[in-house]
Amino acid sequence: MFEKKSRSPEIKSGLDTNLKSILENKSTDVETISGSSTMVDYLPTSMPIAGRIANLIQEVLQLEDVTIYPVLDYSADQIIYPILSTIDEAPNNTVFLDDLVTGDIFDKGIHERLIVCPLHPKSISATMRIYCPKCNSANIEKLNLVEHKKCGHIIESKISNYSTSTPFVCPSCSKEINNAENDIKVLAMWYRCEKCAEKFDDALIKLYCRKFNHDFDANSGKFNTLFYYRLKTLHISKDADTTNIKNELVKLLHRFKITTKQNTLVKGKSGNMHDIAIYATGTSEDDTLLFFVKNRYEGISESDMNSILIAKLDFEPKHALFVTQSPLQDGVENLAKLYGIVTISEPEFIKIRSRVEEFVSSWYADVGGHK
16 A cells, blocks of 8 residues: 655564564655555554564454455545554554565455546545536436326426435325335436536536545546455465474374374464364363474574464464474564464474473373373
């Protein structure tokens, strides 16, 4: 929606370098696709970027289709996303949302396209107006040729006469008409100009640029594209390089008599489904342990951890473990720790197994299990 016109040099840390640059700037000059230039004021906040992202995810998980939709704010003549205000972000800050798309947390798609003024595409305030095709007056009325079903009387009347809830009397049979929908039949419809008295079937339709007070033809208008942002569901890699890890971890859990489901879909509190590598339960259904397993040659980034965070926040398991043979990039372990996700990163599986066994032994003892 908004394109950056300028931004200070980006810092390579945090979820994404773009997100860090958001924190570096108190305000950023942005421009809408329609051409609207406005200043996005990033509201001062002491909440770290990871915390704001997590809070936004939790807010979105409460939505029926986990999707953020745009809202047209005609009073401010701009497109906004009100949910951003809940995390201390300006509601027109689509830079923040676009960076979460880059961070692989949201998908972005077209919600609708607005027709805007070709001369003033920065404004979204365009409405439809109708005119008399003969004298170009806007003072026209819509007329109906209607029949009173009970007596057959036919009369030309303004449509508003029959849309009121107040009863009225048929001029022919003098009977009261209480229900226009049942008692009146519309035979035809046309327009009449109150200025020149011309009657016509089709009115002249134009779009009106309200901010700059002029009409324009719809065919000459420009498009302003409005986007939605949908939270991604978690997809754990099922590549061969993680299959053996998951199989061996399941065998380990079975030694502790722990029930497991491998590569299973788990429904979160939002109703959203998440693909979980290993879903384990202890002595009760409430005592749950989720295993997330992923390997990346280039290392695990905060984008990978943020996608796991979606499932963690939505499902709220008792424990969550992230297991990988890949190195962790800067900030990943701290982000996981902040939200209660235990990370185990070892290049050798024997070390992974040892650390998982240590964790599971402690957990199993806490819930009263016996080997």
